[in-house]
Amino acid sequence: MSQIHDLVRELREPNNSKIVLLVADGLGGLPLLPGGKTELETAKTPHLDDLAKIGVSGLSVPVLPGITPGSGPGHLGLFGYDPLEFRIGRGILEALGINFQVGPRDVAIRGNFCTLDASGTISDRRAGRPSTETCVEVCKILAKIEVPGAEIFVEPVREHRFVLVIRGDNLGDRVNDTDPQIVGAKPLLASGADDASKRTAEIINQFVEKATRALIDQAPTNGITLRGFARHPAIASMHDVYGLRSAALAVYPMYRGLARLVGMEILETGPTLETQVDALKAAWNDHDFFFLHYKYTDATGEDGNFDAKVKATEAFDAIIPAVRALNPTVLIVTGDHSTPSKMKSHSWHPVPTLLSADTCRTDAVTTFGESACLQGGLGQFEAKHLMLLAMAHAGRLGKYGA
Amino acid sequence: MSQIHDLVRELREPNNSKIVLLVADGLGGLPLLPGGKTELETAKTPHLDDLAKIGVSGLSVPVLPGITPGSGPGHLGLFGYDPLEFRIGRGILEALGINFQVGPRDVAIRGNFCTLDASGTISDRRAGRPSTETCVEVCKILAKIEVPGAEIFVEPVREHRFVLVIRGDNLGDRVNDTDPQIVGAKPLLASGADDASKRTAEIINQFVEKATRALIDQAPTNGITLRGFARHPAIASMHDVYGLRSAALAVYPMYRGLARLVGMEILETGPTLETQVDALKAAWNDHDFFFLHYKYTDATGEDGNFDAKVKATEAFDAIIPAVRALNPTVLIVTGDHSTPSKMKSHSWHPVPTLLSADTCRTDAVTTFGESACLQGGLGQFEAKHLMLLAMAHAGRLGKYGA
Numbered sequence: 001m002s003q004i005h006d007l008v009r010e011l012r013e014p015n016n017s018k019i020v021l022l023v024a025d026g027l028g029g030l031p032l033l034p035g036g037k038t039e040l041e042t043a044k045t046p047h048l049d050d051l052a053k054i055g056v057s058g059l060s061v062p063v064l065p066g067i068t069p070g071s072g073p074g075h076l077g078l079f080g081y082d083p084l085e086f087r088i089g090r091g092i093l094e095a096l097g098i099n100f101q102v103g104p105r106d107v108a109i110r111g112n113f114c115t116l117d118a119s120g121t122i123s124d125r126r127a128g129r130p131s132t133e134t135c136v137e138v139c140k141i142l143a144k145i146e147v148p149g150a151e152i153f154v155e156p157v158r159e160h161r162f163v164l165v166i167r168g169d170n171l172g173d174r175v176n177d178t179d180p181q182i183v184g185a186k187p188l189l190a191s192g193a194d195d196a197s198k199r200t201a202e203i204i205n206q207f208v209e210k211a212t213r214a215l216i217d218q219a220p221t222n223g224i225t226l227r228g229f230a231r232h233p234a235i236a237s238m239h240d241v242y243g244l245r246s247a248a249l250a251v252y253p254m255y256r257g258l259a260r261l262v263g264m265e266i267l268e269t270g271p272t273l274e275t276q277v278d279a280l281k282a283a284w285n286d287h288d289f290f291f292l293h294y295k296y297t298d299a300t301g302e303d304g305n306f307d308a309k310v311k312a313t314e315a316f317d318a319i320i321p322a323v324r325a326l327n328p329t330v331l332i333v334t335g336d337h338s339t340p341s342k343m344k345s346h347s348w349h350p351v352p353t354l355l356s357a358d359t360c361r362t363d364a365v366t367t368f369g370e371s372a373c374l375q376g377g378l379g380q381f382e383a384k385h386l387m388l389l390a391m392a393h394a395g396r397l398g399k400y401g402a
Numbered sequence: 403m404s405q406i407h408d409l410v411r412e413l414r415e416p417n418n419s420k421i422v423l424l425v426a427d428g429l430g431g432l433p434l435l436p437g438g439k440t441e442l443e444t445a446k447t448p449h450l451d452d453l454a455k456i457g458v459s460g461l462s463v464p465v466l467p468g469i470t471p472g473s474g475p476g477h478l479g480l481f482g483y484d485p486l487e488f489r490i491g492r493g494i495l496e497a498l499g500i501n502f503q504v505g506p507r508d509v510a511i512r513g514n515f516c517t518l519d520a521s522g523t524i525s526d527r528r529a530g531r532p533s534t535e536t537c538v539e540v541c542k543i544l545a546k547i548e549v550p551g552a553e554i555f556v557e558p559v560r561e562h563r564f565v566l567v568i569r570g571d572n573l574g575d576r577v578n579d580t581d582p583q584i585v586g587a588k589p590l591l592a593s594g595a596d597d598a599s600k601r602t603a604e605i606i607n608q609f610v611e612k613a614t615r616a617l618i619d620q621a622p623t624n625g626i627t628l629r630g631f632a633r634h635p636a637i638a639s640m641h642d643v644y645g646l647r648s649a650a651l652a653v654y655p656m657y658r659g660l661a662r663l664v665g666m667e668i669l670e671t672g673p674t675l676e677t678q679v680d681a682l683k684a685a686w687n688d689h690d691f692f693f694l695h696y697k698y699t700d701a702t703g704e705d706g707n708f709d710a711k712v713k714a715t716e717a718f719d720a721i722i723p724a725v726r727a728l729n730p731t732v733l734i735v736t737g738d739h740s741t742p743s744k745m746k747s748h749s750w751h752p753v754p755t756l757l758s759a760d761t762c763r764t765d766a767v768t769t770f771g772e773s774a775c776l777q778g779g780l781g782q783f784e785a786k787h788l789m790l791l792a793m794a795h796a797g798r799l800g801k802y803g804a
Contacts, residue, residue, distance in 0.1 A: 362436045397469065
């Protein structure tokens with residue numbers, strides 16, 4: 001994929017085109033009964049159907065057939081970064097999810113509060129699932145801890161979960177989880193697999209020791225376990241790869257964070273689709289590429305609420321005319337993965353995708369849905385190739401070879 | 403891909419089958435208006451439609467989704483050479499295009515005549531676009547130059563363009579372009595990035611110095627710039643990879659040259675499709691694999707002439723009965739890329755492809771066209787895999803593993 005990035009850098013040509021990528025999170029679904037319709041097929045989506053008529057449709061495979069992606073790999077693929085090559089560690093994703101701006105000198109770690117008994121062994125791995133308010137209070141105690149050689153950040157997530165970030169020079173992330181994954185054992189000592197990671201482990205072990213002392217009166221949240229040590233990934237920006245001035249219109253911190261990871265500018269927007277479209281209009285002249293993220297097709301799927309996902313899809317459909325009114329050169333509608341409400345979870349099923357542009361080869365597809373997309377001209381394709389198609393249809397890729 | 407070549411070498415089995423690959427250059431197209439028909443779909447192609455009925459259809463992706471290939475990568479893919487792995491430099495392609503037979507000791511370079519002012523700076527990068535006659539005459543002057551350590555060939559292309567080939571031992575091609583790409587600057591000195599390329603650069607700098615003296619009275623064609631230094635690529639022959647005695651029936655030098663690069667025998671043919679088919683018949687018993695190249699589907703597309711491309715496609719259709727009369731074991735019809743007349747250029751759109759053989763799994767496709775091929779049994783596939791399908795349907799590939 002870095003090879004593909006090199007190819008793009010070699011072939012790309014600047015122009016005044018505008019590319020809009022609309023991502024309805026978890027867009028793909030399943031019928032509740034065999035032979036039935038999916039959420040997308042049930043929804044009334046006249047505007048998406050219009051787009052399907054003039055555009056070209058297909059199904060994108062987020063990672064590989066059968067592989068269910070999390071939000072990180074799902075979005076990286078759509079941005080043209082091979083999700084098998086570019087991995088975002090759990091600590092980083094957790095930090096992105098609470099809007100913590102991770103930097104190149106940071107190691108981010110997911111933390112859990114646990115309950116330790118008098119001998120220091122874990123009696124409850126989730127500290128009795130404390131309230132988020134408790135989590136916030138106990139994190140304040142941890143945030144006061146100082147360890148030489150690193151700046152320490154402790155940020156609450158919710159219930160027993162928090163994020164720990166250590167910032168310093170030459171810190172590695174090849175550090176074992178301190179969570180033993182069972183009750184009745186003591187938290188493990190951290191150890192590093194290389195010199196930089198040994199520095200991290202030393203800082204962590206000091207931190208944990210001080211934390212255990214500081215929390216001694218805070219039972220059941222009197223211990224911590226740590227996992228998913230992860231540095232900020234070395235990842236080229238969208239501008240570096242594609243030459244695109246890129247901007248994100250996302251409400252949830254996780255997606256703003258993912259967009260920031262690949263160098264997009266994060267635009268201010270209100271919490272609704274309408275405010276996102278307003279922000280898109282306002283920024284139209286300042287960027288070449290716009291990523292708009294919509295969460296509720298995923299959230300309703302995760303809830304297992306078929307009807308709510310149908311409604312969320314219809315709300316998404318309603319913004320299409322306003323986006324089309326901006327006359328983007330290339331307009332893409334897709335999802336980062338499927339979230340069938342039948343499964344109440346992300347899934348591996350290919351994701352309905354459509355692309356509309358003057359240079360697209362129209363197919364016979366006239367509605368936007370999983371079955372219809374099977375007949376589409378994009379076929380089934382790897383999500384990581386979507387940006388090549390976007391760039392090509394925008395006239396931004398020159399000829400390869402003479 | 404070399405990995406795939408190794409696999410083919412391991413599995414291939416000789417037999418008496420005949421494979422014919424008919425390449426209509428730039429075959430794929432676009433409708434002029436959304437929902438309309440492409441050039442191929444507009445053309446009356448009863449013979450191709452008959453083949454589609456008994457064969458299996460699909461769409462080939464020349465390089466990657468969204469990547470528009472030049473003729474070199476487009477054809478390499480069809481011959482089963484990964485176009486991202488095997489790159490043909492511009493100097494080599496330029497030499498192939500004028501039928502210059504580049505060899506393993508050659509470095510081929512594209513040359514431009516330019517105009518130098520009294521101080522030696524470039525005042526016109528194309529020397530006022532001289533006539534091709536002038537180009538021929540001035541090349542004769544350059545061809546007389548001798549430089550120790552290399553044989554020198556200077557061949558006119560047209561207008562301000564010529565090909566320079568230096569032939570010698572251990573000459574590298576990692577040499578910078580001497581064309582500064584702007585007027586008001588002097589041509590750059592050549593320098594090499596490794597020992598072999600330093601030898602090339604030294605020869606080139608001597609050649610340019612002598613050329614500038616020899617052309618002193620030839621203004622406006624009194625200077626030269628050079629670019630695209632390229633050695634003959636290290637590429638295994640079709641015979642070495644597939645065990646096929648391969649032959650090419652191509653009219654234009656570029657395609658004869660590309661076929662020669664992969665070790666095909668270049669058969670003599672007149673300039674028309676009919677003479678190409680006659681030459682095919684005449685050579686039928688002497689080869690296992692025949693590549694027939696037809697230029698006018700591309701040339702008319704590049705001209706933006708939809709109707710002319712339709713007519714060129716119909717002319718191509720007319721030769722199918724004569725080819726089928728030879729009873730090839732495998733008959734493939736495809737293009738090296740799309741050239742939609744709407745775009746007046748090569749494009750990235752997948753290329754209609756059909757394969758007919760006794761062993762093919764027939765699909766429901768009954769006409770040959772972009773939309774129909776979408777429903778075909780070959781699906782959308784990478785062009786570099788086409789030769790595997792050809793070999794398999796010819797019964798020339800044994801089982802992989804027990």
